[in-house]
Amino acid sequence: MSELKVPSRSEDYSEWYNQLVLRAELADYAPVRGCMIVRPYGWALWENIQQSLDRRFKATGHVNAAFPLLIPRSFIEKEKSHVAGFSPELAVVTHGGGEKLEEPLVVRPTSETIIGHSYAKWIQSYRDLPVLINQWNSVVRWELRTKLFLRTLEFFWQEGHTAHATLEEAEAETRQMLDIYTDFAVNEAAIPVIPGRKSESERFAGADQTYSIEAMMGDGKALQSGTSHNLGQNFAKAFEIRYLDKSGALQYCWTTSWGLSTRFIGAIIMVHGDDQGLILPPRLAPYQAVIVPIYKTDEEKIQVMAAARRIRAELVSSDIRTVLDEREGASPGFKFNDWEMRGVPLRIEIGPKDVSKGSVVLARRDKPGKEGKSFFPQAGLAEAVKQALDVVQKALYERALKFRIANTTDPGDYAEFGGAVEKGFAYSFWCGSAECEKNIKEGTKATLRCVPLEQVQETGKCIYCGQPARERAYFAKAY
Numbered sequence: 001m002s003e004l005k006v007p008s009r010s011e012d013y014s015e016w017y018n019q020l021v022l023r024a025e026l027a028d029y030a031p032v033r034g035c036m037i038v039r040p041y042g043w044a045l046w047e048n049i050q051q052s053l054d055r056r057f058k059a060t061g062h063v064n065a066a067f068p069l070l071i072p073r074s075f076i077e078k079e080k081s082h083v084a085g086f087s088p089e090l091a092v093v094t095h096g097g098g099e100k101l102e103e104p105l106v107v108r109p110t111s112e113t114i115i116g117h118s119y120a121k122w123i124q125s126y127r128d129l130p131v132l133i134n135q136w137n138s139v140v141r142w143e144l145r146t147k148l149f150l151r152t153l154e155f156f157w158q159e160g161h162t163a164h165a166t167l168e169e170a171e172a173e174t175r176q177m178l179d180i181y182t183d184f185a186v187n188e189a190a191i192p193v194i195p196g197r198k199s200e201s202e203r204f205a206g207a208d209q210t211y212s213i214e215a216m217m218g219d220g221k222a223l224q225s226g227t228s229h230n231l232g233q234n235f236a237k238a239f240e241i242r243y244l245d246k247s248g249a250l251q252y253c254w255t256t257s258w259g260l261s262t263r264f265i266g267a268i269i270m271v272h273g274d275d276q277g278l279i280l281p282p283r284l285a286p287y288q289a290v291i292v293p294i295y296k297t298d299e300e301k302i303q304v305m306a307a308a309r310r311i312r313a314e315l316v317s318s319d320i321r322t323v324l325d326e327r328e329g330a331s332p333g334f335k336f337n338d339w340e341m342r343g344v345p346l347r348i349e350i351g352p353k354d355v356s357k358g359s360v361v362l363a364r365r366d367k368p369g370k371e372g373k374s375f376f377p378q379a380g381l382a383e384a385v386k387q388a389l390d391v392v393q394k395a396l397y398e399r400a401l402k403f404r405i406a407n408t409t410d411p412g413d414y415a416e417f418g419g420a421v422e423k424g425f426a427y428s429f430w431c432g433s434a435e436c437e438k439n440i441k442e443g444t445k446a447t448l449r450c451v452p453l454e455q456v457q458e459t460g461k462c463i464y465c466g467q468p469a470r471e472r473a474y475f476a477k478a479y
């Protein structure tokens with residue numbers, strides 16, 4: 001482990017993030033600039049994210065499949081706004097097997113086109129609908145400014161693609177998946193999110209409507225953490241995805257797509273982390289508890305290690321993801337700091353006195369020092385650990401929500417608005433004009449994050465132009 005000091009968040013938030021990702025061994029830089037190597041600890045976190053989402057997808061009738069990495073270039077060109085949106089970011093394969101290809105292939109930036117092509121073959125009649133397919137894969141977008149997890153040239157995600165008989169069904173699917181992302185973020189990642197509608201200029205290339213969940217990071221900036229798109233009939237028309245309805249008439253399908261990526265790991269780091277390192281939400285943490293044995297003499301070691309191994313086995317058999325730190329030559333203090341940096345939600349300390357008393361010390365990662373420490377009997381420890389994990393999970397959510405509320409303001413005028421987006425979110429009336437949105441972006445670097453789906457029905461004045469407005473939107477600087 002490198003001894004480089006991680007700067008505090010107030011000193012250098014960006015470098016705090018970079019150092020933490022490297023030091024906690026979540027990811028590493030790759031030989032190709034902008035690519036990312038996800039290390040085992042980071043991948044274990046991603047696997048837990050995958051499992052919690054996949055369970056929800058399957059519970060709502062979706063199935064997984066795998067579509068190819070390479071897509072004929074002509075496919076991307078079939079949907080006009082899609083090609084306009086993605087062209088600058090495409091990686092193109094021009095040679096294969098030592099020969100120049102007749103038609104260049106693109107490395108998928110997303111799979112609407114190749115899936116649309118397949119759906120056109122598979123869907124014949126209304127009886128074939130809906131089609132509800134998801135895939136777990138990686139995609140490539142040639143990003144110029146990259147940052148581990150947040151924006152990488154290749155990233156991992158899931159992309160869901162569905163086809164429906166009616167607009168209403170497609171819209172219901174789009175909203176259902178947004179709800180699933182919201183539920184996942186809140187209940188698994190302990191991240192409060194704002195589900196909302198994107199403005200036209202922030203929509204996915206080729207979508208009629210884009211919804212997103214937006215979260216506030218520890219520096220007050222926003223991170224779009226998952227998106228769900230109603231694609232209307234745009235891809236159905238470009239790829240001839242049609243079905244015979246009950247009266248025998250040929251109709252175009254209505255399609256959707258939705259995705260959540262390894263970017264979400266960036267959100268977990270930035271929402272919960274502190275100056276000591278990561279704080280992982282118990283429900284997603286690769287290790288929920290770490291046991292640190294404390295001893296001086298060989299005799300003590302024998303006793304302490306026997307108890308520690310027994311406790312580990314008990315916790316593991318109760319489905320608590322537990323690691324026992326058996327490293328030789330590292331002091332307990334070093335181990336405490338190391339696991340704090342890696343964000344393990346609970347630490348279990350056991351020394352000779354604890355062995356003789358039949359107890360352990362439980363220390364909460366989210367409450368450093370004495371405040372977060374308590375003694376527990378070894379008997380029935382698994383139950384106590386489970387309860388403590390629930391308490392930490394809840395406390396993390398509440399802290400993040402409190403932070404977001406404290407850093408969200410309703411500015412009285414545009415001058416105040418400028419100050420508000422320097423430190424957090426501004427929640428302001430917006431007249432709906434793309435012109436105002438653009439001027440705000442140019443003037444303050446804040447973008448319209450979303451128009452929240454749940455809001456009080458009232459009228460006001462657009463924060464930029466002062467014209468009557470019926471809706472409010474969240475504005476913030478964003479990753």
Ligand SMILES: [Zn+2]
Binds near residue numbers: 432433436464465466
């Ligand atoms: Zn306006």
